[in-house]
Amino acid sequence: MKQHTGRAATVALVAALTLVAAGCSGKSGDTDDTEGKGGVKTGPGVSADTITLGALTDLSGPYATLGKSIVQAQQMWADKVNKGGGICGRKIKIIVKDHGYDVQKAGAAYTEISPSVLAFPQVIGSPVMAAILDDVESDKILTFPQAWAASLLGKRSVQVLGTTxxxxxxxxxxxxxxxxxxxxxxxxxxxxxxxxxxxxxxxxxxxxxxxxxxxxxxxxxxxxxxxxxxxxxxxxxxxxxxxxxxxxxxxxxxxxxxxxxxxxxxxxxxxxxxxxxxxxxxxxxxxxxxxxxxxxAAPAVSTDLPAVKKMAASYKKAYPGQLIDAGVLSGYNSAELMGRDLKAACDAKDLSRAGLVKAHRSQSAVDNGLGTPQDFSDASAPATLAxxxxxxxxxxxxxxxxxxxxxxxxxxxxxxxxxxx
Incomplete structure (x- = not known):
């Protein structure tokens, strides 16, 4: 794919979204869960006022256009959530890292930001996910890949959305x-x-x-x-x-x-x-x-599904003149589903990494109107076959x-x- 002409805008966007982690040490698997505000158990990526998520994306490689769309759609979701008061009394922040579809760069980016995030609503690339798969599972970081290989099934912390x-x-x-x-x-x-x-x-x-x-x-x-x-x-x-x-x-x-x-x-x-x-x-x-x-696994963005039409209208307003492609729908869908998991974990008073994974796997008939209903209860099976x-x-x-x-x-x-x- 040719690099998109809005590269400067993308770089500016990434700079705006990327949040430098402070005060973090040790391996990302060292969760040190504690009881936080409102009696909610917390861990890495969760403070008294912030839930920090991560994105390992492609903004400079073969899927740069896709990456840009996903990043912008997920930030749009975060802005909407924050405007409504956040989740569990906390605002959403997203750390974005561009790996350019380079496995080594992606691995280094994961090592850098994983101690600071609760979950990853975006990781682009099957080879990237294959490289960090064991670490993600060991660290218990709920991760939604923008990749659909069946080899990613069978891990409780990794959810392939849609079909394989x-x-x-x-x-x-x-x-x-x-x-x-x-x-x-x-x-x-x-x-x-x-x-x-x-x-x-x-x-x-x-x-x-x-x-x-x-x-x-x-x-x-x-x-x-x-x-x-x-x-x-x-x-x-x-x-x-x-x-x-x-x-x-x-x-x-x-x-x-x-x-x-x-x-x-x-x-x-x-x-x-x-x-x-x-x-x-x-x-x-x-x-x-x-x-x-x-x-x-997703409908055309030109579909008449009300939730998709509403999302498209919001994206037009947030990013005037930007093309609304499948990456927009995919990115927004995964962020919205992550938001549902965060709310469920909050209701269970457990925003630790393990608590978020448990909340996610407790859902067996999830229908957010952005595509087909999905079943997240069986980590070994695709979420849908439709x-x-x-x-x-x-x-x-x-x-x-x-x-x-x-x-x-x-x-x-x-x-x-x-x-x-």
Whole structure:
């Protein structure tokens, strides 16, 4: 993805949001829970008047546009909460660190700020989460990744919101079969990032293809690969009838653009992180509009859902002229869900890290109107199995419109049952 032109504004935003932790020492796992104001147990990240949260984001790498949207949406949520008196008598502060999708930078940022925060409503990147996963669990820091790899399941302190990549690819293959005419014996190309993101997505596509008597033709790429001409040529030679892509927006634009240039206009389905509405201002726009569908755990931001419309109106007011993309909805949703957990922990008089995790895992039917209801009670399972199908649209808010409402496939549950040990 090209770096957004509002970089200066983003840097200023990060400077405004980043709060330097003071008076912190020792490892972040040394919680030293104490009874605070109102008889509420507290620990790291909670003072008499402040709840401090953290964000490990990407403002300078391949997901910089996404990171900017998420950061701004979460700050908008914090501003709203603070204007209403805060949570548990405390104002919300957010420490933001840009890792640029660099695992080493992300690890250093986690080490720096984790002693000072109660929770992370945002960590961008499957490789980043994989690198800090054990520390997050050991430190009992409730964390909502902006990553959806199934390898992140099974940790009480880590919550994958929505579906996982494998579940989405099962939905993608089912959609291609039901709506795009794919049938038994056909081949489907799957272009995917190396690492947890791509590997998990591939597991889902392989399963769904096998169930339908089809074959997956694999093309593994790196996050630094931006020209997919070779991959398109290989898939065309393999006579695939459709292509799946589990990568970034730059790669999706290249895949569809190159394919269209070669008059290889087969249907393409992307995971949600593989699309950004900014692509509609690039030479690949025509190909994207004609060929691409997107599987997403979240609805299109152009949906008529009242809570989404209200959020969009608030964002327009808070950030005039800024594009409202899927990152805005994703960021606001995760912050709002974190707020619910904080309120539940406050009601239980336990704002310690362990208390917040307990409050989160006690919820089994959470519906905040921003998407499908989610179940947080089982750390080993996705919060939902329901996916939306959306597609690019230049005229729609956020550059996407809904094609199909969220629905859960029996095949997804069957897949998860076979995956259990």
């Amino acid at each position: 990549y494998d579940v989405d690819m099962i939905s993608a293959v089912e959609y291609l079969t039901r709506k795009k005419g794919l049938k038994k014996g056909d081949r489907i190309g799957h272009v995917y990032f190396e690492g947890d993101y791509g590997t998990n997505a591939l597991a889902g596509s392989r399963y769904a293809a096998k169930q339908g008597g089809m074959t997956i033709v694999e093309q593994k790429i790196k996050a630094t690969d931006t020209d997919l001409s070779a991959q398109v040529s290989a898939l065309r030679a393999a006579k695939v009838k459709a292509m799946l892509i589990s990568a970034g927006p730059t790669q999706t634009a290249s895949l569809t653009g190159v394919a269209a240039a070669q008059k290889f206009t087969v249907p393409v389905v992307s995971s949600a992180p593989g699309y950004a509405p900014q692509l509609l201002a690039t030479p690949a726009a025509k190909a994207l509009l004609g060929m691409l569908s997107i599987v997403s 996916s939306y199908i959306i597609k690019p649209d230049k005229k729609a808010l956020g550059g996407v419109v809904g094609v199909e409402d969220a629905h859960e496939l029996p095949a997804a549950q069957e897949y998860l049952n076979t995956a259990k040990p």
